[in-house]
Amino acid sequence: MRYSFDIIGSREKAVAIIKMNYEGDPEKIAEEIMERHKNVKAVLLEESPREGDTRLRKLRLIRGSEDTEVVHVEYGIRIKLDPRLVYFSPREGEERQRIARKVRPGEKVLVMFAGVGPYALAVAKRQPEAHVIGVEINEIAYRYFLENIRINKMEGRVEAMLGDVRDVCPKFFGMFDRVIMPLPLYAYHFLDIAIKSLKSSGGELHFYYWGGEDAFEKAEMLVKEEAERLGFSSTVLERRRVSSYSPRTWKVRVDFKLERKIQQ
Ligand SMILES: C[S@@+](CC[C@H](N)C(=O)[O-])C[C@H]1O[C@@H](n2cnc3c(N)ncnc32)[C@H](O)[C@@H]1O
Incomplete structure (x- = not known):
């Protein structure tokens, strides 16, 4: 076997x-x-x-x-879920910690595609002075997310929102220091929403993407083009192959700093 x-x-x-x-x-x-x-x-x-x-x-x-239904324990965080009903991967725990370690005190953080809340909870656990909002479209995952906020006593520091990021996020435009986009296959469809959610001066963006040897180049081009279109310059802060789907296909993350361009 x-x-x-x-x-x-x-x-x-x-x-x-x-x-x-x-x-x-x-x-x-x-x-x-x-x-x-x-x-x-x-x-x-x-x-x-x-x-x-x-x-x-x-x-x-x-x-x-x-x-x-189980309660998964990850870096001191308790995450309740039923894997038959919601997305969750125990293999991504260390990746969540890498992101959480980047968050500074007082930041406002948006987690798009939040699932049952593991990124949001990891950020709030590591950085108690951050305020985190997560948006999730699957109602069952959203209900677990709410429960996980309670189980981990993070009410007031983490907020869960139900809905499509395209519908929910416009009311937060201009609010965030940092946006996390953990939906490798489709995140690029929502780059406009992510960038508009950052503060008008800019902020940091964690963009997940899926592809072959040229995944970093493609990811960087997608973000650069959308940032330019919306009046921001973009600088790459980090590139990482997070995991492999098949021998030559990876889930990658590219982190960007976006800054509002000064109008000439
Ligand atoms: C790859 S999973 C990641 C979930 C979570 N961040 C995690 O790491 O466990 C992507 C999640 O995004 C949600 N999703 C997909 N499209 C969405 C959209 N347009 N708006 C909000 N959530 C969405 C899915 O239901 C799913 O739970």
Whole structure:
């Protein structure tokens, strides 16, 4: 048998997700996982790639309990979710910390595509003097996000908003020091909204993108062009390959500083 899997949850209760590229009998794989990891109460088999706006995938229960809601613990943050109903990846915990470490006291931070809130909570935990707003379109994820704010006692410092960033963000235009865009496949469709959400003088943008060897160049061109169109100059602060989807395809992040151009 050859397989890889993720475990989401806590020491008391977790679910395992077998990735699509397994070889062998999934029932036997599930048995082996539950034998080795006593906290795993259910095993799900990934049956499709992530799809659509909500980035959900087909997950079939092949062993254990029907109840797949868990509380995942990451860097002291408790994140409640059901992986069958919402997006969550335990592999991105360190990436969230990298972003959280960049936030300075007093900043206003916008997390677009916020999911159940892991970026927003990571930022607020590391930087207690930041104010964070997260926007999420999937109502179930939004409800978990609200609950996660309560569980982590971050009311007043983190706010969850339900809806499409295109509809929700215009009321925040000009408000943020920093915008995070964790939707690698489609974030570029929303660059206008992200840039207009920054303060009128500018701010920092964390742009996620998906592509091959030229992913950084493409990401940089997309942001530069949109920034120029809206009257900002853009400077690259950091480039990072966050993870690989396949041998020559990566999820990348490029961080930018945007500054309002002085009109001649
Ligand atoms: C890749 S997931 C990331 C979720 C979360 N940031 C995390 O790291 O777990 C992208 C999320 O964006 C949400 N989403 C997609 N399009 C959206 C839109 N136009 N407005 C608001 N949220 C959106 C999806 O429902 C999904 O939860």
